[in-house]
Amino acid sequence: MTSDQTTLKRPEERLRRSSGPDQTTPTRRGDQYRWSALGFIAPGVLLVAVLLYLPLLWTTFLSLTEYNGLGDPEWVGFENYVEMLDDPAFLGSVLNTLLWVAGTLLVPVGIGLGVALLTWNLKGGIWLRLPFLIPYALSGIGVGVIWSFILSGDGALDQALAAFGVDDTPRWLVDAPLNTVVMILATAWQGVGVNALLFTIGLQSIPKEPLEAARVDGANGLRLFRSILWPMLRPLTAVVVGLSIVASLKTFDIVQGMTKGGPGRASETLALTMYKETFVNSEYGLGSAIAVFLTVVTLVASILYLRRQLSTKHGV
Amino acid sequence: MSRIVRTTVLAVLGALWLLPVYLLFVNAAKAPETFTSKESWMPTDFSLFANMAEAVRLSGLAESAASTLLYAVVSPAIAVVVGAAAGFAIVALRLRHGFAWFVAIFGGTVFPLQMILLPLFDAYSRVGLFDSRLGMIVVYTAISIPFSAFVMRNFFTGIAHSVFEAAVLDGASTWRIFYRVYLPMASSALVAVFILQATFIWNDFLLGLVLSQSDTVRPIVTSLAGMQSTYGGAQMSTVLAGGLLVSLPTVVLFLFTQQFFARGLALGQY
Secondary structure, three states: OOHHHHOOEEEHHHHHHHHOOOOOOHHHHHHHHHHHHHHHHHHHHHHHHHHHHHHHHHHHOOOOOOOOOOOOOEOOOOOOHHHHHOOOOHHHHHHHHHHHHHHHHHHHHHHHHHHHHHOOOOOOOOHHHHHHHHHHOOOHHHHHHHHHHHOOOOOOEEEEHHHOOOOOOOOOOOOOOHHHHHHHHHHHHHHHHHHHHHHHHHOOOHHHHHHHHHHOOOOOHHHHHHHHHHHHHHHHHHHHOOOOHHHHHOOOOOHHOOOOOOOOOOOOHHHHHHHHHHHHHHOHHHHHHHHHHHHHHHHHHHHHHHHHHHHHHOOO | OHHHHHHHHHHHHHHHHHHHHHHHHHHOOOOOOOOOOOOOOOOOOOOHHHHHHHHHHHHHHHHHHHHHHHHHHHHHHHHHHHHHHHHHHHHHOOOOOHHHHHHHHHHHHHOOHHHHHHHHHHHHHHHOOOHHHHHHHHHHHHHHHHHHHHHHHHHHHOOHHHHHHHHHHOOOOOOHHHHHHHHHHHHHHHHHHHHHHHHHHHOOHHHHHOOOOOOOOOOHHHHHHHHHHHOOOOHHHHHHHHHHHHHHHHHHHHOOHHHHHHHHHHHHOO
16 A cells, blocks of 8 residues: 555645635545445444344343243343352353363464464465365354264264274263363364464564574574564464454354253353253243353453454554 | 474374364265264265255255355345445545444444344244344344454555545545445455355354244254254264255355455454
8 A cells, every 4th residue: 555655645635726725624524425424334333233232232131131032021130140140050051161262272273373383384385274274164063963973972983992992982972071172172173274374374474584584593493483473473363362262152053063062951151051041941031141141251352352453454 | 393294294184184074975975774873984885965865855955055045145245235335434434433333333243142142033023034034134134244344444444545535526426436436446355255254154053043943944054953953873874965065065165265265364353
């Protein structure tokens, strides 16, 4: 865009000359299109307001009521929240969700960074990255179908282990918290590629000069990473980590696809507990309270990277 | 590290990554008669297409696929234009308090879907949008707008304002400037956002689960989940073939449009 800077002034001057002296201060010009601008922004604002914000407010209201879909919601204050915090299933769900957050930070982000570093400036790197990208565009349910099959009793994994003489395998999807761990690994299988892609973009945007200088000074390997690459990747890392935390807090599809939160309620995440309380048990108030709790946690986590996102002038 | 070590490590890790894909193909291709859950690693025969056809027959995947294609094309198409219009209003028309408007639209994306599911279900049931294609298109459009507005605003910020002023001098109306000047200039960003959102919609499970129930309206991934929990045992190969069928469009789309994805991701810092 630098080449445009030089031409930026000229049309403005022309405008000034053609339309008299009192027309052209920036604020006045902004006002000139006020109605037109409101017209352009209206469809987006309306759709988002009606389909996202109104329901959001309604859920917040419902969380303070007793309601099962019939009759009218009955105001109960914070009773649902008290009930929620008293429920051992909810606490288990919180712990599982924390496990998801920690696991998705460690495995897919870590391996993603590793793959990006290994393929960086490597001949054929694009092709070596491809296997990791294939699972990325799968749906959570698709991932669940594949991994449920692999992890079933005497399934593909057990057969492979048996070939190495390991016969006493755990019941991967039944034993808790192991089932949550293997589901995190299945998600990692899917998520490494996109993290690798993001980190690759980050690595490619690092200016060449400091790298060359560091190389001349004899830095390479771990030292190069610690002193140059890591600091320069840090802004991007904040985004990847933020996205990863927010996405893992919302984990639903893969758990619903693989264990349905079971056995019992052993592998439920917050998103799943909310779904079950609302749409299986018709506890609308309690379900809404869990949704509000999940939202507050997600918002706090989002601040980490949203602040950066919103202040970005323009990308790339 | 030397190039050889790096290549080797990546090749081994990559091979490991492809094993589940291999298992999916091999077992989805086994005829129900030859399929056994005890022998997963060896290919036996090739009945992939028969299994896919059976999967389509069993759970009405064909109707789901047609509806899902409709959602995945129409909703992101509307959303990119609506998002671009919002970006245009803020950046080119310099809407007053533009940043506040922008935050209002973008804020629609930061909370979890759980927060809107129940009211949507409730309201959709009351106004007759539950289990309707129109209802699905509307909700997918609304969900796609915040990200679209976010990327398009970023993109338009990179266009010099003199472009707008020059068009005004030529006597163009704001609407004309929008669709004859700004939209064409943003085509690559529009395509990137469209592809990202289409993939998201094709892969959606939760909204389909809550807001639809019939085979004709239900999105394809939700149908697949229903199929997975209904059929097992000897029909496992059919379920796997169904999974493969449902996943192919987005995987192929993604692999062929990687640079768009990368661009879209970078544009949105997403």
